[in-house]
């Protein structure tokens with residue numbers, strides 16, 4: 001008995017020593033892929049819907065619908081899920097499930113689905129990923145799980161999480177998704193109460209800041225523009241200030257999900273940024 005215990009203790013000691021002497025763990029293999037998650041329509045005037053101070057004159061812009069896949073070692077985070085395949089006019093031409101299949105991935109390979117906010121153009125295909133843990137701002141989840149969700153809260157595709165069949169982690173603040181600081185969901189409220197943006201630190205490309213709808217297009221970002229339909233003006237401006245400081249401090253590539261001009265900041269699907 002004593003002998004066994006001594007041997008066990010010696011074994012544990014050797015393991016601890018090996019742990020101390022082991023070289024630093026290699027950085028995980030990471031990549032960032034953009035998906036087209038809706039069909040862009042003709043350019044539309046952005047005043048006054050996207051500026052509560054009528055800032056943009058006759059400016060017309062084309063909006064795109066972007067989702068992203070982040071690979072971290074053997075684990076995957078899907079960021080936003082775009083329009084549903086049944087949405088009139090703007091439905092994606094190819095579903096997320098079929099886009100993932102082109103990368104030889106199945107829905108069950110997605111460990112996390114991160115949702116920037118509860119609008120229909122970001123949540124439409126979330127129901128394709130019931131095995132994924134849902135990462136979403138607490139205030140967004142409160143709105144989705146409310147007994148009587150407000151207009152514009154696209155709660156229906158979350159049925160599996162609402163029933164408790166799937167896992168949800170409502171986020172009170174930021175979330176370091178993989179625990180090593182490489183992928184961080186950022187609290188950027190204002191567009192909606194619990195809005196989130198995403199920071200991805202890639203080994204080669206460096207930091208990439210994916211805005212969600214904290215900002216809708218480049219002119220919004222440059223001039224602190226606030227859409228007239230946002231939930232809270234002051235929060236929108238505070239979140240925008242935060243994003244700009246992060247971008248400056250990390251020299252990040254800023255990608256505005258709805259801005260057609262930002263699509264080319266990442267390689268075209270199926271290629272990815274490393």
Ligand SMILES: [Zn+2]
Nearest residue numbers: 119121122213
């Ligand atoms: Zn949107």
